[in-house]
Amino acid sequence: MEHELIELRKHISSQGILVQDLMTGVCRELEEWKQSNGDNHEAQQDPEISEIQDPLPSERDDEKMIFLEHIDVLLAEHKVEEAIEALDAEEKNSPDLKGSGETSVGEVSQYKSAFLKRKATLEDQLVQIIEQPSVGVQEMKKALYGLIKLGKGPLAHQLLLTSYGLRLQKSIEVLLPSSHVCPKTFSATLSKLVFSIISLTTKESASIFGDNPIYTNRIVQWAEWDIEYFVRLVKENAPSSETVSALRAASICVQASLNYCSMLESQGLKLSKLLLVLLRPYIEEVLELNFRRARRLLFDLVELDESLLFSPHFESLLSAFGTISETIRVDSGMRFMYIVKVMLVPLFPFSMKCCKWRQTNRSRNQAILLV
Incomplete structure (x- = not known):
């Protein structure tokens, strides 16, 4: 009986050694296969593992909260210039606001949303400053x-x-009531006011936006609208x-x-043609009506002269005073000249200005053709 037990122990021991050798060989083969085929897979999983294992440090969270609280204080005190500088610096330097860095997507979006x-609150404060009726020029410029x-x-230019x-x-x-007091000079005063604002x-x-074509085109459109408004006011308030x-x-x-339009041409605004149209x-x-x-x-003058010359009473006077007819003709001629003068004197400066404007445009067009 003891002999059988000894043999059984030897058999179990030999089987254990065999199993151990088998496990060692299998593990070695698995390790070699893993090294040859599993490197790429591990490399692909490394970023995710790193992202999970490296959460946002609490110190960084504290810095964000301190910054946001600082901005809240500046906004509450309406210190817009300091707030602009702080937001601009944070936006340039913070990787979270650029969409990069080691923080999670949820953390970045939450901080960016708060930022x-x-x-947006700061933008609203700047808009309110510009829209104040009593805002000064320098203060408005700073807000722009x-x-x-x-x-x-684009928003700043539209507000300007x-x-x-x-x-x-x-x-x-303020000027409109004077149209009835000084009807002859109202249009000239209105012209000076409108073109001065355009200039x-x-x-x-x-000076603020430079020579950006987008803003330049907006200025031209805005000036053309003002010219249309000016002409409408002239018609409505003219004698x-x-x-x-x-x-x-x-x-x-x-x-x-036209004088003001000539001045505006030096600033790149050509409004003469639109104005005349x-x-x-x-x-x-x-x-036409004049x-x-x-x-x-x-016609009334001719009818009056004819009625006087051919009336019976005038014929009896003519026999006694032969020079009366000549006096009437001279008087009629003087009245005729007065009517012509009344018509032409106001038109003379107008015609001279139009001729000068046409000559200038003709010379400019010829120069363009030569080029």
Whole structure:
């Protein structure tokens, strides 16, 4: 019995050694296979493992919270310039706001959302500053520069045009009552006001936004709208078209407006053609009605002379005073010359200005053709 137990132990021991050798061989083969075929797979999993094993440090979280609280304080105190500088620096330096870094996607989006929310609040504060009726020029410029720095250039330019448009509107409202007091000079005064605002706005746009074609085109469109508004006001507040006052007012208006258009050409705004196209119907109406009025006066003058010359009472006087007929003719001629003078004197500056403008355009076109 003991002999059988000894043999059984030897058999179990030999089987254990065999199993151990088999396991060692299998493990060695698995290790070699893993080394040859498993490197790429491990390399692909490394970023995910690293991302899971390397969470956002608590110190970085604290820095973000401190920064956001600092921005909240600046916004509450309306320190917009300091807030702009802080947001701009953080946006340039923070990898989280650039979409890179070692933080998780959830953490980045949460911080970026909070950052953009405060940035939008700052934009609203800058817009409110610009839209204040009593805002000064320098303060408005600072706010515009702030919007540009925040990447809101188109919005800043639109606010610039709106601000100067409102100023023009208020100035016109103050001027309108004088149209009945000084009808002859109202259009010239209005012309000076409108073109001065256009010139000032163009200069401010160039100094703040440069010569960007997008903003330049917006200035041109805005100026053209102002010209249309100006012509409409001239028509609505002008004297009656058949009066001499209307003729003088129209002449002064065209002369002054073309002078201002010539000045604006140095700033890149060519508005003369548009101005004349818009004013032409009004000018033609004034000229036509004044010519009709002058013609009626001449017909009345001729009828009066004929009635005097061929009346029986005049014939009896003619036999006694032969020079009376000559006196009447001289008087009629003087009145005729007065009517012509009344018509031509207001038109002389207007015609000279138009001729000069046409000559300038002709010379410019010839120069372009030669080039």
